Amino acid sequence: MDRFEAMAMLVTVTEEGSLSAAARRLHVPLATLSRKVSDLEKLLGARLLIRTTRKLTLTDVGAAYVAAARRILEDVEHAEREAAGEYTTPRGELTLTAPVMFGRLHVLPLVAQFLATWPAINVRLSFTDRNVDIVEDHVDLAVRISQLPDSTMIATQVGEMRTVTCASPALLAEHGSPERPDDLRRLPCVTVDAPILSPSWRYRVPGGSAVIEVPVASRLSLSSTEAVAEAAIQGVGVARLLHYQAARGLANGALQTVLEDYEPGLQPVHLVHVSRGQMPLKMRCFLDFAVPRLREALKTAGGHQSP
Structure with missing residues (x-):
């Protein structure tokens, strides 16, 4: 069996909360996903998941294994990116998310300009008014218009909004x-x-x-x-x-x-991303490109003039 594949599938199952949802996200048959997880449990000689008709729960052993699997998969992803040159050359796919209307008005035009400037970088842009989980949804950068909770995320403020x-x-x-x-x-x-x-x-x-x-x-x-x-x-x-x-x-x-x-206090507007050590050049390039342009745009769109 492909142990890395099974680990990745298990992590996806825990992120989605069910085998069926994970199968849809991974585009694999439910029976295949279930078999892979069962094979992993047999290999380890331990039960990782408790499955009922209503929900799926990790055992204590399963929770510890999933945490370790995430770290391993992130290390592998980092090594693959480094080998592919993402840390030496700006290239690869960048995943962004923004609120629907803000994204259409301010992020999409900016992304179009960015793509014209950096032909080796592709962008996957998602518009949603829901605050997605950046880690679980594998998002590189997100626009947030609100006060941010304390977290390990890195936030760059680009403006304020009335x-x-x-x-x-x-x-x-x-x-x-x-x-x-x-x-x-x-x-x-x-x-x-x-x-x-x-x-x-x-x-x-x-x-x-x-x-x-x-x-x-x-x-x-x-x-x-x-x-x-x-x-x-x-x-x-x-x-x-x-x-x-x-x-x-x-x-x-x-x-x-x-x-x-x-009127209540101004709401800050941030670009938020996860801190994972060395930043891929594709993300550094986008931040350098987007931050000054968004700051300029938000002087008007935010409803006030920055000092």
């Missing part, structure tokens, strides 16, 4: 412009339909740090921020968005900001 409350001039003329966050209770609102988001909108007391939470009744709930911005332009209701999401409407007058004195 959170704005905005509405169409026609809606404000009809209902009146809110002077305090609590005034939103009487106005129709457009919201993003996402399970992780609070049903309340947060604001900050002017000149202080106290937080005001205002429950809003959604007149229209949508699955994307781009659609929310468009609905606000159409006069459906008041929207609360990151500045870049509303930038087009704000620039052409289709949207107006309200409650500016109550």
Whole structure:
């Protein structure tokens, strides 16, 4: 049996949480994957997984083995990259992820320029508003628009982003412009339909740090921020968005900001990657290329001028 292949399959099974999900990700038959894992258990003389109809759990021996297997596979990957010249010549595939609308507006044009500059580097670019696990999803670089938790990740800040409350001039003329966050209770609102988001909108007391939470009744709930911005332009209701999401409407007058004195603090924008010792040149090249360009773009898109 190919021990490295079986180790890699086992690691994928633990990352996906099930044999069937791992088989789909690896594009192998479920029976083949199951047999490989069983063969590995026989070789080791130890049970690695406890399988039930509802979930899959690592045994204590299995957890220790998977941790060791990850280290071995990472060392092998590092050696292969070094042998392929990724640490001496900028080449290979770079995997990036970014929020959907931010990625389309700011990352995709940048990647197109980068590819024209570095013909030996290919890019796999994924847009999602979910914070993917960089390690488990094998992502080289990710855009994050939020305060970052403490971690071993390396983060390069490229800007800051306002959170704005905005509405169409026609809606404000009809209902009146809110002077305090609590005034939103009487106005129709457009919201993003996402399970992780609070049903309340947060604001900050002017000149202080106290937080005001205002429950809003959604007149229209949508699955994307781009659609929310468009609905606000159409006069459906008041929207609360990151500045870049509303930038087009704000620039052409289709949207107006309200409650500016109550806006929460600026959200940092980072490029995040895993620290794994020596950085491949393809990643170094992209960071050197992307960071100054994103910083310049975010002076406008972020809704403020950097000092």
